[in-house]
Amino acid sequence: MGKALIIGAGGVAGVVVHKCCQNSYVYEEICIASRTVSKCDALKAKLNGGKTKITTAQVDANNVPELIALIERVKPDIVINVALPYQDLTIMDACLATKVDYVDTANYEPEDTAKFEYKWQWAYRERFKEAGITALLGSGFDPGVTSVFSAYAQKHYFDEIHSIDILDANAGDHGYPFATNFNPEINIREVTANGSYFENGKFIETEPMSIKSVYDFPQIGEKDIYLLHHEEMESLALNIKGIKKIRFWMTFGQSYLTHLKVLENVGMTSIEPIEFEGKQIVPLQFLKAVLPDPASLGPRTKGKTNIGCIFQGIKDGKPRTYYVYNVCDHQECYKEVGSQAISYTTGVPAMIGASMVMTGKWKRPGVFTIEEFDPDPFMDALNKFGLPWHEDFAPALID
Numbered sequence: 001m002g003k004a005l006i007i008g009a010g011g012v013a014g015v016v017v018h019k020c021c022q023n024s025y026v027y028e029e030i031c032i033a034s035r036t037v038s039k040c041d042a043l044k045a046k047l048n049g050g051k052t053k054i055t056t057a058q059v060d061a062n063n064v065p066e067l068i069a070l071i072e073r074v075k076p077d078i079v080i081n082v083a084l085p086y087q088d089l090t091i092m093d094a095c096l097a098t099k100v101d102y103v104d105t106a107n108y109e110p111e112d113t114a115k116f117e118y119k120w121q122w123a124y125r126e127r128f129k130e131a132g133i134t135a136l137l138g139s140g141f142d143p144g145v146t147s148v149f150s151a152y153a154q155k156h157y158f159d160e161i162h163s164i165d166i167l168d169a170n171a172g173d174h175g176y177p178f179a180t181n182f183n184p185e186i187n188i189r190e191v192t193a194n195g196s197y198f199e200n201g202k203f204i205e206t207e208p209m210s211i212k213s214v215y216d217f218p219q220i221g222e223k224d225i226y227l228l229h230h231e232e233m234e235s236l237a238l239n240i241k242g243i244k245k246i247r248f249w250m251t252f253g254q255s256y257l258t259h260l261k262v263l264e265n266v267g268m269t270s271i272e273p274i275e276f277e278g279k280q281i282v283p284l285q286f287l288k289a290v291l292p293d294p295a296s297l298g299p300r301t302k303g304k305t306n307i308g309c310i311f312q313g314i315k316d317g318k319p320r321t322y323y324v325y326n327v328c329d330h331q332e333c334y335k336e337v338g339s340q341a342i343s344y345t346t347g348v349p350a351m352i353g354a355s356m357v358m359t360g361k362w363k364r365p366g367v368f369t370i371e372e373f374d375p376d377p378f379m380d381a382l383n384k385f386g387l388p389w390h391e392d393f394a395p396a397l398i399d
């Protein structure tokens, strides 16, 4: 059917490449392009020889003319951005200039401000519409599948959804005292930022990690959960009919939180540049350099993730509750694609989202978040490509 240009060659990109090769009917050809071309070549060496033809390229995705030249040379039908959120706008600029569809998994945030919001990418709506191309934003698990779950609940089970609790549990153990499961810089920026939740038409900010609860997760058990700000709340607040409350919860173990507190207290999580031996360095970037590479956690991580949404609302005049979730096993993911479940649960939906656009099912000019499309073909694809989901109509609720 077509050709995708995959930008980035980290943990998530590795899964995207594996999954594109499993879906060679759609992905006849892929080009893996990133800053460090040897990582692209290593992925190619692992997967070459199947039905999907693989090429590689070096690119600095902060540089729009370089990106344009690459897109003009490769001539892809779509660009899958699995580099870092800092590159979202430059890659969108290059897609606009070349009239090629765009997909990513995380919304833009400027490097010098740890605050991710859709406003920068939503500002491209008119230009993408006029160019006749699609931008699909946030096609990972959360955001991504959590938004598909929301659209599915809205379509099939509710007349009005009044509240959504998004629950992200990782019960994986990698054996290190402290490590992050995806890019440490992005991960630590996310969890040290203020929390927030949506209630009655507005967002309420909270101190980082100040709201805690406990939830007994299917197949995982009881875990401490903490309220965080997360990007899908911003678009769900606009697109889900009748919505009054949205919260996002993530599990953290005590050891992770204690390490994080110490690192924060000594200034190691700061994104303010400092002078060190005559050089400007960003403490958080230095910390990233000394922490384990998330891609190396695959063989060591044991246990499961459980990510899903609990919806409460009304159907035919009666109250209804619905929980939909996926459970993913770190070791099973490693056996299949050589990565742990965090990269897996992000890479599979990125491949599916791009295939929705490539096959025309979700092809619409403009800039969209996932819940704006028909969820059914995506839900089918989740079952087919390794992220099966489960439903519960009487789940325990979070107070």
Ligand SMILES: NC(=O)c1ccc[n+]([C@@H]2O[C@H](COP(=O)([O-])OP(=O)(O)OC[C@H]3O[C@@H](n4cnc5c(N)ncnc54)[C@H](OP(=O)(O)O)[C@@H]3O)[C@@H](O)[C@H]2O)c1
Pocket: 007, 008, 009, 010, 011, 012, 013, 033, 034, 035, 036, 039, 059, 060, 061, 062, 082, 083, 084, 085, 087, 105, 106, 138, 139, 140, 141, 142, 143, 144, 181, 182, 183, 186, 294, 295, 342, 345, 346
């Ligand atoms: N929605 C979700 O559920 C979800 C969950 C987890 C992660 N994510 C997102 O997924 C994305 C990838 O995460 P990851 O864990 O795979 O990160 P990663 O392992 O750090 O990989 C990032 C890749 O991007 C490349 N890159 C960085 N800057 C670049 C530039 N200027 N030009 C070209 N390539 C560049 C890196 O190149 P080098 O190899 O040279 O460093 C690396 O290969 C991130 O945006 C993250 O926020 C989304």
